[in-house]
Amino acid sequence: MSAVYNKNKDITIAVGLSGGVDSSVAAALLKKQGYKVVGFFMKNWSDQFGLKEADCPWYQDRQDAMAVAAKLDIPFHTLDFEEEYKNQVLDYFFSEYAAGRTPNPDVMCNATIKFGVFLDKALALGADYIATGHYARLTPSNSPLARGRDLPLLTKERVGVRSLLKAKDSNKDQTYFLYRLTQNQLSRAMFPVGEYTKPEVRALAKKFGLRTQDKPDSQGVCFIGHIDLRKFLSQKIKDQPGDIVTTDGKVVGKHTGLFWYTIGQRKGIEIGGIGPFYVVEKDLQNNKLIVTHDAKDERLYKTVVEFNDVNWITPVPTQCAGRIRYREPLVECRVEKMDSIDRRIGGLQNDNSTYRATFVEPLRAVASGQSIVLYDGEVCLGGGIII
Numbered sequence: 334m335s336a337v338y339n340k341n342k343d344i345t346i347a348v349g350l351s352g353g354v355d356s357s358v359a360a361a362l363l364k365k366q367g368y369k370v371v372g373f374f375m376k377n378w379s380d381q382f383g384l385k386e387a388d389c390p391w392y393q394d395r396q397d398a399m400a401v402a403a404k405l406d407i408p409f410h411t412l413d414f415e416e417e418y419k420n421q422v423l424d425y426f427f428s429e430y431a432a433g434r435t436p437n438p439d440v441m442c443n444a445t446i447k448f449g450v451f452l453d454k455a456l457a458l459g460a461d462y463i464a465t466g467h468y469a470r471l472t473p474s475n476s477p478l479a480r481g482r483d484l485p486l487l488t489k490e491r492v493g494v495r496s497l498l499k500a501k502d503s504n505k506d507q508t509y510f511l512y513r514l515t516q517n518q519l520s521r522a523m524f525p526v527g528e529y530t531k532p533e534v535r536a537l538a539k540k541f542g543l544r545t546q547d548k549p550d551s552q553g554v555c556f557i558g559h560i561d562l563r564k565f566l567s568q569k570i571k572d573q574p575g576d577i578v579t580t581d582g583k584v585v586g587k588h589t590g591l592f593w594y595t596i597g598q599r600k601g602i603e604i605g606g607i608g609p610f611y612v613v614e615k616d617l618q619n620n621k622l623i624v625t626h627d628a629k630d631e632r633l634y635k636t637v638v639e640f641n642d643v644n645w646i647t648p649v650p651t652q653c654a655g656r657i658r659y660r661e662p663l664v665e666c667r668v669e670k671m672d673s674i675d676r677r678i679g680g681l682q683n684d685n686s687t688y689r690a691t692f693v694e695p696l697r698a699v700a701s702g703q704s705i706v707l708y709d710g711e712v713c714l715g716g717g718i719i720i
Contacts, residue, residue, distance in 0.1 A: 341367035346523060347455035348372050348464045349447060350401060352394030354545040355466025357401040358534045359525040361541040363464060364405050371460065372402040372409045375451055377418035400544040414450055421445040427569045433617045434702025435595045444513035452521060462521050468500035468507045470527035471519060495519040497646050497713040502530040508713040509659045512706045513644045563593050575620035577604060580613060580632065588622045591615045597633060597698025634695035640705050641687045643717035653714060655690055655707045657699055663708055666692040688717060
């Protein structure tokens with residue numbers, strides 16, 4: 334029996350098995366390292382709330398997760414979090430659109446469901462950590478970031494302050510969706526596939542003989558899947574027609590509700606024959622959709638982004654880099670607190686202050702309600718919700 338196995342065998346890892354290849358390989362890697370691994374499938378969605386127009390293959394996903402657990406010879410359980418998902422993710426999703434903002438449900442799902450109620454449940458059942466198939470890495474904040482070594486989570490004690498690092502595979506890096514995780518959550522988290530590229534993960538799945546090895550990546554909203562956004566939202570949000578107006582004040586059509594549009598949108602504006610148009614503003618007070626012919630219209634671009642509802646993972650330097658959408662290139666910026674006598678940049682806590690990020694290059698289509706996420710090199714610092 335190896336020394337590694339002796340050291341790991343008393344640590345229980347609750348793995349969120351989604352039925353996809355990434356979480357399957359995460360479980361397999363942990364099992365190979367000698368941890369006591371238990372698989373959990375989270376059932377967070379069905380049509381019990383009367384919401385249709387979604388493509389959520391949860392039943393097949395659960396079958397695939399069960400098959401992986403059987404292959405790895407690990408216990409398997411199903412957890413029903415539908416009520417929590419409805420209250421903490423779906424309600425937020427609808428209320429943000431109804432208010433004219435553009436939400437990011439995947440960000441909230443990670444913070445409140447996967448690393449919220451699932452983490453709490455797993456710890457209550459005796460787990461020491463939870464693991465998921467996210468492409469990200471973790472390290473104690475005082476560790477050199479350039480070592481590129483696997484991180485030893487080999488103790489049941491809290492590991493203290495953690496840094497959330499970009500994944501090895503920059504094309505799959507998911508730290509943008511994890512920026513709202515707190516130190517308490519990160520101290521009990523593991524991301525086993527973060528040190529691998531996606532092709533390497535596929536190869537590992539084949540090596541382990543996992544049923545999910547060729548399964549396509551999931552698409553769409555967290556736990557819901559692919560949706561026709563307008564049809565989905567229309568089940569809870571009623572049309573509020575108004576004028577579509579150009580930036581020079583000309584009425585060029587009618588919209589059915591500002592909820593259906595986001596800044597920078599081109600498709601779906603439904604002005605026949607005289608386009609293309611791009612959404613530059615949603616005038617909520619007058620219920621007008623402001624559009625432009627010019628794809629380079631200066632109103633589509635901003636260098637200053639204000640945000641609040643902030644979560645800092647690690648202390649934030651004044652100079653850093655940020656992005657306002659998943660996979661967008663990082664752009665250097667200066668961050669400052671706007672509304673506090675204490676002028677220090679955020680520390681290790683949820684922060685109710687308002688911040689301003691000033692970018693060295695203009696950003697296109699900055700949308701209220703979306704997330705701005707900040708980085709210092711490989712380290713994801715945290716972020717907030719764009720005002």
